[in-house]
Each structure stands twice: as C-alpha cells, then as structure tokens.
Amino acid sequence: MKPLVRVLSLNQMSYQKTYNIQMQVMAKIKELLNKGINSVTDNTLILVEHKPVYTIGIRSKPYEDPLLERRLRTLGADFVHTNRGGLITFHGLGQLVAYPILYLPSFDLNNSIKCYVRRLESTIIDLCKEFGVKSSTMDGLPGVWVANDRKIAAIGIHCSQYVTCHGIAINCNVDLKWFQEIIPCGITDKTVTSLSNELKRDVNINEVMPKLLKSFQTNFNCNFQ
Template sequence: MPVRKATLRVVNLGRICYHSALKIQQQHIKQHLESCSTPPNTLLLCEHEPIYTTGIRRAPYNLKEEQRLQALGADFCRTNRGGLITFHGPGQLVCYPILDLGCFKKSIRWYVCELERTVISMCRMFGIEATTSPDTGVWVGENKICAIGIHCGRYITSHGLALNCNTDLTWFQHIVPCGIVGKGVTSLSQELGRDVTLGEATPKLLEAFTEQFNCTLTYDLNSVETQ
C-alpha cells in the first residue's frame, strides 16, 4: 500500500458506446504520458451498449465469428487488453481506472489482485461470498460475476473491470466467456434474487476501491464527460 493516500477523480460517463469510451481512455493516457505536470488518476465509470470485445489473445474469433456475433445485434471490437472474449452491455457496471502505478505500486500483478480484492469486498457488502480462482476475475462458485482485463504501458493502466449488476446474461450464451470452458456467469441480481441497479452498486464499488487502494476520491456522479 502507498505511504500517502493518492487522490482519484471519478468521472461518470453514463451509458456510452464502447468506442467512445475507448477514445476517452486514450485521451487520459496521453495526458499521463505527455504532460509536464502530474495529471489526476481517474476512474471512468460507464455502462455500454451491447458489444463483444476480445483481448490480445484473440483466437478463435475470426471475421466469420465476428459477423456471427454482430448478427445478434451487438457491436464487436478487438482491443489491446489482456484476456479473451467477453460481453459488455446494459446493466453492467464498467470501471476503467486510468492510474499511474507509480502513485501506488509498480506491479501489474499487484494491481490486478487489488482490483479482484476490491470487487470481493464490494460483493461482501451485499452479503455475497465471492472469491478469486486461477482464472482472472471474481467468481461466485463456478460463475464469474466480474471480468477483469487490463492494459498497462509505462505503468499507466487502462481498461479494467466489468461487474454484472442486472445484466441480461443470455448474451454470454453465444460465446465462451473469457475463453474458460465449463464455467458460467452470474450477476448481483441473480445472486440476490432481486434487481440490483448500477445506481445501487456504484457507491459500494467506490467505497471498496478507496479502502483497497488507500485513496481518496473527488467526483460528481451526475456529471458526464464527453470526448
């Protein structure tokens, strides 16, 4: 943990298409890499329109597979994050931390573990016992409740986590989520047997983030940043 608390700016992008959110991430990364001053570490929160995304380990999602998924009514994007294919869509809380790990700990492995612990702590606030596994992400039994896939260049992080709140889980039936055969997906709503909205989950995720990363937040959850 850092000796001094870092301050993170929280920006709520609202519901936004994946490609627009990606551009905003790139703008924040550029600020970190090119600014003479120290840009703020930022948490970008959002919800996406339906889209399947793949990471740097892309096989076997070739053009034919891409077209098959697009025919379902979702977009498709190849990205530079870690991991294989996953789904983003309405009812899923997506958090993109754009952090300079020099303000925390210069360890990618540490960072991914802290993201997992953050979500586990948040799930505990809901009375859900979540765990890690040899596979990245956060799990409830054999079902993944939160996918994690990041990119890190010069210790500046991007991409992040996607937590299923009241997501339509049938979208995942058309893929092998994260390339893991024999396991499923779940959501806060499915585990609790009631509707859990992003509005209910977001404050708990932020609370868990501040505790796990020993940081303070400055934010306006009603503001929306545009590209």
C-alpha cells in the same frame, strides 16, 4: 498524502467512445511523465454502462473469424478488437464497468502489475461482500467467482509506462443470455452470474456504484476529487 483520483461517470456510452476517452486520459498522463513531471494529478476512474458489445483482447486469434463477428453483430451487439489482456467477453446494459487510468507509482503497489490486479480483485470481492455475496478468485482463471464456478466480474487490463487502462466489469442486472453466445474468456466449464441472479432480486447499477466507489477508495487507499 493519499493520491487523488478523479471520478468520471459517463452513464451509458458506446465502447469505442469510452475507449477513446481512456486513451486521451492515458496520453495526457504519459505526456507529463515524458516531460519529467512525476507528480500525476490526472489519475482517473471512469465508470460507464456500455451498449451491447463483444470485445476481444490481445489473444484474439481464436476469434478472428468474420463469420463469428457477423453472427454476433446480428444479435444487435457491436464487435471491437482491443489491446487489453484476455480473450472474448461481453459488455452491456446492466453491467457496471470501471476503467482505472492510474499511474502505478502514485499508489502503494510496489509498481507491480500483479499487485494492481490483486487490488482490483479485492475491490470486487469487498463489493460483493457488501451485498452478502461470497466471492473469490481462482488460481489460473481471471476475474472474480461465486462458488468457484460462476463468474460475477471480469478483469482485463493494459499497462504502458506504468499507466493502466481497461479494467473491471461487474454484472449487476445484465441479461446473462448474451454470454451464452460465446465462451467468456475462453473458459468452457464455467458459467456467468450477476448480483441480481445470486440475490434473486433486481440489483441495478445505481445501487452498486456507491459501494464500488467505497471499495475502490479503501483498496487503493486514495481520495476522490
């Protein structure tokens, strides 16, 4: 039987409020596991569009500068420290963010975080293919890329007791100027792109969301509640 995944669409919501919801879902799954209940029914895929925010991951040392945080906040963005992997990135309007809160043993992933990340990458690549945009991964560099030099989607995850949180961010019609204020994910010789930028037309989140759900369902071999 295919695992069930609940889809929770939060529309537009601040990063911190969404993070709190992630932690609540994650805690509920862990509580059941700690009671010896391994039949997880709370696997959840959160879909959201964030208000402008810069976030830094566990490798935050290069960005622990009050002047940097103050400068980014003056742009009208929030600034949040997180427990995900990766360095600094931006989330904002026009970017579809997906947070899978999954118990890995529920899925055919060999309980492997590396395999989980590969499935996330495949989900994004298949999504881009639906729009006629050829994308791929790059050795040693996180995320999904177009033409090996333009990042179209970011990936940053956290996993505890085989329960995942954080996830992927797909640039639909986000204002790319926000990324010019930072070095996204610490990569200095690459740029950031979006589906709209690649296709030379407006591609909004409502157009992308059903294709993302289709791709996720295929790559994770699951059913949606």
